[in-house]
Every structure is written in C-alpha cells, then in structure tokens.
Amino acid sequence: MPCFRSGATDAGPSFDQRLPETDVILICVKPKQAAEVVDALRRGGVRRDTLLVSILAGVTIARFEQLLDVPTPWVRAMPNTPCVVGAGMTVVAPGTHATDTHLQLAERIFSSVGRCRIVDESYCNAVTALSGSGPAYMYLMMEAMADAGVRVGLPRDLALQLVAQTMLGSARMVLERNRHPASLRDNVTTPAGCTIGGVLMLEDGKIRSVLARAVEEATRIVEQLGRPGK
Template sequence: MFENKRIGVIGAGVMGQAMINGLLHSGQIQFTQVWASVKSESSQLKLSEGSVYPVYTDFSDEIAKTDIFLVCTKPRYVSSVLDVLKASGNLKPGCLIISIAAGITIARMKEHLGSDVALIRAMPNTPCKINEGITVISPAPGVSAEHKAIANSIFSSVGKALELDETHLDAVTAVSGSGPAYIFLIMEALADGAVRVGLPRDVALQLVSQTVLGSAKMLQLAGKHPASLKDDVTTPAGSTIAALLTMEDGKIRSVLARAVEEATRTARGLGNS
C-alpha cells in the first residue's frame, strides 16, 4: 500500500508523533519514507534527538517528493499550512492531504487548496499513542478507493478506524476525540472516592483503570446494551444500586450527555477561530 510512497507529517506533536510511531511500528513504512515538521526550533531539536526520520521547521523542499500529507497542527495553523502547500506550486498530481484538525471542514480546506487535490478529514484520539485509538475518516466526495484505503491503513495502524460522512465529525470530535478526557476525569473521581474510604491512591487507580478496561471490553464483546450489563451488577438492596441512585441524584446522565452536546457546539466553531 505504501510502497514507493513518501509521507509528510506536518505538526508532529502528540497526535502527529502517534501516527508516525504507529506506521513505523506496524511495519507498513520504513523510516526513510517519512518526514515530520514542527513550528519551533526547540521542538525540532527535541524530536530530532530521538527520531530516525528527518524533522523540519521548513518542509518546502519535501513538498514535491511527498505523496501523502498528514496535517496534525492545531486548527488555527491549518490555513497557513495549506497555503504553504498550495503556494509552493509543487504538490504532486494525485497526492493526498489528510487533516486531523478539529472543526476544519473539507470545504474550508478546498478554499485554500482548490478542488483538484484529494482531501480527507479524520478525527482520531489520544489512545492512538498506544494503538488503542479510534479514528473516524471522512473523505471528500470523489476521493478514490486507493486514497480511502491509505487513510484507513494509517489510522488502523494506531487502533480502529471507520468511515462516516463529514456531517458527523463535530459530534465524533465531542464523543471520541475529547472522550479520553471525560473518562480520565471520571476515573480520577472514582479513585478519589476510593481514597476517601481508605484505599491507597495507587491501589485505587489500579482498581479503577482495570474496571474501566474490563467494562469497555465487556461492552464490545457482549453485544448487549450497557443498561443490561449495569443491571447484572445491581442486586436488590445492594451497594451498587445505592451508588447508582446517588449518581442519578447528581444528574450524571444529563451532565455527561449535555457535555457531549456542548463539546459538539464548540468543535463546530473551532474552524472559525
């Protein structure tokens, strides 16, 4: 799939590095097939120290030799990056540009690049760093099956990948893109509760993290609704129902659901900032 292809990761921060590492460790590409870029010389120095691939602050010499660009800068820098690519006049015919920036639409990317470049928007999450991510891929209309397969292969190297229409991407950003932060907050709160009732912090975190991991696996494997799995833990007059009703008193369901709604609204506006 990546034979004779060169990949440029523009914005090799948390997510960009996760993508490069996933591709290299999966064996799909050799280190000679990838380059990375960052904004500051300090980041360039830091990343270069531990990298087998080149790291640039100015990637203009690489544009003509690159088949796949992965744009992983913060959303506010995407326009200027796309302008650099377009203004170079050196984009290879048939090259693919994938952006993972929240809120930056395909229409917005086209404003900078024109309509003859293959564009894909994607939304991964930080568990990609340990190959347990989930990424939703939204190709622009007319993107070839080969380009879709390339995007699928890139994001499958760091977890699961699925394709959805772009109209869903702000919601995806709010659910799985931001989702790890919600889960970490919930895990921290559960661990605080455990500490309050006398467990050591390290034991509390071990109990909570394995419980979340096991519950997530059960949900994926059991093919049952979460309410049914929850009911399996809940015995009459027991401690679980006591805890659940306390959570319901705090409106935990609507707080979490409304948080996703609010994050979706915010994600939609990110492209305008």
C-alpha cells in the first residue's frame, strides 16, 4: 500500500509505486500540502477505483473531491501515535464515492494497529483534538506524576514505570470492564483515605476544565488547519 508522505526537507509529497498499479493509497502529509498531493495523484494517473485514505488534520473529504474532480473513493482517517505499538485509536469516515466495502477495508487496515471506529466526518476535527493530540496530554500528565514520585523519594525509573503502567491499567479497566471512569474512581477513593485527598487537590487545580479547554483549543486549531491557504 503506497503512502504519500512529507520528505525530511518538506520539499513536497512523494510516492513509492506507480499509481496505476495501486489499489489503496494512504496520504500522510501536512494539511497545507493537500493541493500538492492531488496534483501528484493526477500526474501519476491514479485509477478511479483506487481507495484514497487521508489522515490530513482538518482537511475535509469535500475539499479533496473538489480538487481532484474525479469520482474516486475517499476515506478520511485520524489515527494516533500509539499505532506504532499496536495500541492506536483511529476513526474513519467515508466520502461521497466510498462504498461500505471501501470503508470496511479502511477499518481493517487501522484495526491492525489498534482500535478503529467508523464515524461521521463531522466528528473528525474533535477526534483529532481528543485522541489524535491526546497522547501528548497523557505524556504531560505522566511526566508530572513521575516528577511527583521523585519529589516524594522514588527513583525516577521506578516512578515512571509506576505511572505508565498505572495509566495503561486504568485505560484497560475502562475499555474492558465497560464502566464509567467515575465508578471506577469510586472503587479507589475510600472514606478518609489518601486518594480523596489527592483527588480534591486536582479538583482545586481545576484539572477538569483545563483538560476540557485543551481539547477545545486543539479543535479550533484543527479547523483552521484545514482551510485553503493555511
């Protein structure tokens, strides 16, 4: 499966096979290179039945369809970096000419590196801000918690392992037990215990609103990235 990608010098998109031989093309470049990708597709003689899968943040399928002006099936996808270790989260959304078969193919591709959900394209910008950018939020919290562990006397490597495994285990509890995070938190928060003290400190720091505002701001930026000329 060929993949359009940005070169190290940002000289423009390139591809690794002749397009007429290609059934699926994964497009992984910066949003501002959308028009360049379409030009490359046109020059390469892309077939009308080739499935084109874009992971460009903020760029709508309608824009790609308008630029290419050929009834080719497009699917918009938004994966995240944990795909590298098989624990990714991806959503896929169909374009005008994408059939259920095309959508299922895209879903199988991304399910091979984690979980995948089919969604309406209107959700894609919010998904980008939440799960696409989400690993960065998680890493920031992990770093802060590991620093806290060091502050109270733990070796740094131990503190980081404790934090990373705790976050991994907590995520699996939500996904595999199918319970709301608040319910699972109650299991840990015993009366007059240390956990409720820590939770109240987090609430005093307005952690809920800060995280929510981070996602809101990232969504706003994603919407701007997808505009022509950006």
